[in-house]
Amino acid sequence: MVAALDTARRTAGVAIASGATGLGKSLAARVVADCCEGRWSIVDFRNLSPAETAARLSLLRGELAATSATHLILDDVNEIDDPAVRDALLRVVTSLRRRDCTAVITSYRAPTKATHYQLAPEAPSAVEVAYLAEEEVTELVALAGGDTNYAGAVYRAAARGHPQLTMAALLHLKSANWSRASIGAVLGGQIPDELGAERRAARQRLIAAFPTDAQTLLLRASLIRGGFDRGLALEIAGLEPIVPLPGLLLDQLVGPWIEPYRTKRLRVSPLLEDAAEDVLTSAECRAVHRRIADAMFRARSISVLDAPAAMHHALRSEEGGFVFAFAHSVITCPVEVLDFLAPFLGELMAFATDTPIFPQDLAASASCDWPSCSSFFLMALPGMLGLPGTPSNASVFM
Template sequence: MGAERRAARQRLIAAFPTDAQTLLLRASLIRGGFDRGLALEIAGLEPILPLPGLLLDQLVGPWIEPYRTKRLRVSPLLEDAAEDVLTSAECRAVHRRIADAMFRARSISVLDAPAAMHHALRSEEGGFVFAFAHSVITCPVEVLDFLAPFLGELMAFATDTPIFPQDLAVSAMLRLAQLLVLLPYGTPGNARAAWDAFERERFHVTGPELIEGFTLSKLLLHPRTGELFSDWLEILLRFDRLLGISPQLATANSNFKSVAGDPHVSGVLFGAQLGNVRTVARFKEILERLDNEEPATRDRVLSSFQPGRGDISILVNHGWLKESRIDTFDWEAAARDYAACADLAINWGNAMLATRCAIAQAICLDENGDDAERGTCLPRASRGQIRLRHRNFARPGQDPLAQARSCRGAPAADSGCRSRRPGHYRTGLYRSRGWHKRRDARRLGSRPAMVRTCSGGGFDARQDAFGARDGDRAARRYRPCRLLRGPA
């Protein structure tokens, strides 16, 4: 290729005047495509080229080809040809002018992001390198995921030396950009190496506490951080402690609001990593680690899973939902882990978490272990959940009529008769009857003769049959009661 490039340059010298040669050599330094305006920009460097538009028209065709809509690019045979002809200072001036033109634009296409980084680094101007790093660092998570595949060169920078040694503070910011673009598709090893390098370099930045807090929050906002960093919970606790000792950082995060209430920012970041809790054992490890923290810290971390703000069942059940899909799922171990988690929650005084862990333990025994009897030996909430799954609302030791009355609570629950507490059904006889009567009264107003034509009429008819000890009639009204028929 070297011989071909030299031959191409020789043909160029013979075919074009000096001004056209100069413009083409300058354009050969442009990475990727460029538009007509950028070509006119580099023509304005010293020595200024007259009539640059006409010179460009002469070059389009033999050495500059159309590239995408209203874009041009230099022939691959002449790529970076100026480095063998122009001085280093002249090449830096061209890169500086290109970088300046790109960063003056209101936005940069992701397709041009590699070129922007390349020219910023080759210009050796810290301001342009910082501008590129800042544009990457401030990207939202979804934009970062889309941008990362275009910045392979940034991902590949070595982590044992600064990326931009001319300015170590700017180099640290570019290292942070490298870390962030590794989050969507990088490997755990590469991400850890970039993180360790940033930890060494961040002290060159003014206000290291602020940049540390910003970095930790950016990491924890990305849902793949827990997959790349097994110690993501330690990163979260580090961020939470930093909020307590840095007034400036605490102020910056004090205005955080959520449509679901007012959770602490640490709780929101914890919720962002919930998808990485893929086993029940991992859920147990998280609770055991939080058990070593102060109650106030636990409250902040779990603040996104309070009643009215987020169902804590999502946190409790996520590991089981993921792990139970595999054939080697050890439901006995999962049930034991949930039991241990319930004990921890009881010690914390978190009744909601303890209840959900006990219910999850019962589900492991019932659904995965097919052992409903062991599940019903657990606390009351767990027994109720299993009976609801099996549509069995009777209590052991009840006489047949009482069992029929308990079973007849099931249709009331199925028809929407629920308490205000999420997940708890009103299956009591008198509560259900009163609910139906109130609903019928609202529908019919002062027409009691038509009450039995409503859906509540069937319920009332069953109740009348139970009160009259008419088992046959009750069984006809409610099919499950057929099993309880006997002498009146």
């Protein structure tokens, strides 16, 4: 990634790195600067409006004319497609080229093709800063003095390679001298203090950067397991208090806090996963889970990839009807579908049948009749384990 940025910078005079919060865009730009001879300066545009960004770029152009030549890191130019910002940025880049200087620009979103062509028509497209691969996490574990056999656990604990969470986990493990307790915490999915601190800091940045309506929508979305589509985001915006113009707010959140995830799917940054549980009341969280579960079960079919999410939201909704609907869908799956479902619902094996499903709400537990639901699950397990079974074909899973 660093090599790609540096090649684009040398070729076209400007390179653009795009990616969500915490993926390391700014760090990658600084590494490029460290590897390059010459003087570098950093200009921060985080949380600026389009008008403020354009004004700062115009001021920067004047400062460049009055100072010695310098390469630039233009950090968090997140309004890059705004016409005024684009024009001001083009003037800055042109000034740099006249002095044989270059720039690295970071942004939440890659610029449109029109913007990119205006800034650097001969340059390759923006470099997307991605999650770390498991092989890269293995190398980092070794550099941190750990046993590479634990690299897979670190990779999964850090949301499958989220750079900021990966580094936080490694710092925790290294500071604990890779003790059995610290390794066990990671293997057990327990978030060490460092990861919790990163997520608290992320919530503070969210509060500083977005209006209340956008915060509300994002916090509700933080409860969604796995990926979601635009329709589900609009569904949860309809809860009281209603979030106005949710589609426009969602567009603002995609990039900094909501990431593209598979075709036409989105997901909230791991830095904000379940953030609502620390901000909203229990009743508000249950209402979000109910709306999500209702939307999922109203669909004509549910992908097997969404089966864990369907079960999670059914349980967290504390609505017996949703739990029963999920149990019925599992038991009525065709055998061939159960084969696909099995890897995603392994936690069913750990469910107890002698305790209420909702210990804090015995009335809801009674209405759900958890032993019957558990029996449904247990009846489905032979099919999941590859044993003979005779389920019907009335399931919603596909």
